Amino acid sequence: MIPEIGISLRGRIILIILDIVFILFIFSLLKKRKISETLALLWLAVSVGMVMIISHHGLLMQFTHWLGAQYPASALTMIGLLFITSLLLYFTIKVSQLSNKVMSLVQQIAIQNREMEERVEELEKTIKASANRE
Secondary structure (H helix, E strand, O other): OOOOOOOOHHHHHHHHHHHHHHHHHHHHHHHOOOOOHHHHHHHHHHHHHHHHHHHOHHHHHHHHHHHOOOOHHHHHHHHHHHHHHHHHHHHHHHHHHHHHHHHHHHHHHHHHHHHHHHHHHHHHHHHHHHHHHO
């Protein structure tokens, strides 16, 4: 059985205030177009979920029990680590996709540059040949 050790009222208030500041920061980033709407929604959903879990002692204890953690703080830490790991995986996938796109674009540009160089060489030969005829 999990001991009934929760987060103190002061700890909850601090966490909720930090979460509200974080939500405002997300809105600020969204307003400045420094974060996409999709990621902003993800961060906002996580932040609102955290406020709900932290503010309700019963929900926090139920959540801790469901995760099999001994203390609420360790349950929150476990969820945080899981979330960070998920984000790292998501961004790894995105970086890989962008790397593949960049490589493809670089190859296309190289092919186009080579074709342009060949056309310039042909035009120079044509100009020299027509200058020699005159």
